[in-house]
Amino acid sequence: MGTYSKANMLDLLEKLVNIDSGSYDKEGIDRVGSFLYEQYKALGFSAVIHEQSTYGNHMTITHQEARDPTILLLCHLDTVFPTGTAAKRPFSIKGNRAYGPGVVDMKASHVSLLSAVSALAANHDSALQNIAILLTSDEEIGAPSGRKIIEAEAKGKKAVLVMEPARKDGSLVTARRGGGTYVMKVNGKAAHAGIEPENGRSAIEELAHKIVALHGLSDQKAGTNVNVGLIKGGTSVNTIADYAEASIDIRISKLEQAAVLEKKIQSICKTPTVEGTAIELIGGITRPPMERNEQTVDLFNVIQKEAQALDLTLTETATGGGSDASFTSALGVATIDGMGPVGGNPHSEEEYVEIDSLQERSLLLERTLVRLSK
Structure with a gap:
């Protein structure tokens, strides 16, 4: 040798x-x-x-x-x-x-x-x-x-x-x-937070609801994990945010977990919690x-x-x-x-x-x- x-x-x-x-x-x-x-x-x-x-x-x-x-x-x-x-x-x-x-x-x-x-x-x-x-x-x-x-x-x-x-x-x-990434984009409606907050639809509020739900999908025993690692949104502290965005990391231990987890993520993001907001979800599993x-x-x-x-x-x-x-x-x-x-x-x-x-x-x-x- x-x-x-x-x-x-x-x-x-x-x-x-x-x-x-x-x-x-x-x-x-x-x-x-x-x-x-x-x-x-x-x-x-x-x-x-x-x-x-x-x-x-x-x-x-x-x-x-x-x-x-x-x-x-x-x-x-x-x-x-x-x-x-x-x-x-x-x-x-x-x-x-x-x-x-x-x-x-x-x-x-x-x-x-x-x-x-x-x-x-x-x-x-x-x-x-x-x-x-x-x-x-x-x-x-x-x-x-x-x-x-x-x-x-x-x-x-x-x-x-x-x-x-x-x-x-x-x-x-x-x-x-294995794993992958998603980007969730939330569109709302801007309004002055002091003068007419009732006219706004907060994209940040909607994003917060979704983050909690997404993190709830993690199952350490099964070897799956969902983590929102990056967020951004809003234009000023006194403005109802008309846009917010989150980057999501997902991990799986078995190939058959991929379709199940993706379906759950899509279900969470399908229907807004805050009326008047809209959600776009892009991404998926990139590595088995x-x-x-x-x-x-x-x-x-x-x-x-x-x-x-x-x-x-x-x-x-x-x-x-x-x-x-x-x-x-x-x-x-x-x-x-x-x-x-x-x-x-x-x-x-x-x-x-x-x-x-x-x-x-x-x-x-x-x-x-x-x-x-x-």
Whole structure:
């Protein structure tokens, strides 16, 4: 099996972190994608570029000798951070942790994957011919352009390994909640709050009724949650609000919950409580849940055995956050998420990766690819 240079891995990680690649920064995403492809190209890989006009380009990378790969490695190039963040808060190391925008979600994962592939190439391992790598550009915003490509690449594969970071305790992810977003728009009638309040129809009052009803749909035991996370409305404190708006986040644990929950939400928003107001509801489920099923458990067991051979204790967990793993799992393809290095606090200024886990998880990935290719 391959050996991994910590210095080289950190050097690559620093280069990647210091390139801004927020989901709406097409130029930055394409820079990261092109940089990574040059590394893979040197290892004998070629790429199909899925050109995008609004978002960054997606890229399918396979070895030049590959014919029908059965393993898909799924990674995303985008981060949640706006352009300019890398200059303000560049890559840094404190103790055994590395910091910077996107350092664990998921630029360290790119380092881990590239290192594992480099080790396979150094060993002239035939597993190289059995993998397809898909780099997508819009995972952090729900994969509006990437979903169809992900689903097309996953069809016919026997395993999908998603390179999201491992959890803080090193666990892999075998289940994720699905979810989606709605926007509720309420129109009322403006009036002076002191002179003629009776002539107004408050959109904010109507919105308040709906927020309470929507939050009442959450069922923690069933694994469903409805949360109104953003609201806005009104023009001044002494005016009956003629418009109000709410952004709604929904989470589900099982696919069959989607239609039931959507029907309840639509029912709540169908009839106004405040006479004279009108409601418009747009949105829906954007990601199916990643359910823990037999295929996923079997795949986890394979990876766990490879971890044991490395004297690693590997556990599995479920998480409420979404990822592109949901799309491949919903197709019935065995999917494991969290195959990247260990870290924490993603999407924040305190985001970090455990430096020692770069080598550890790269070796585990390499061994897993070899095992799955036999």
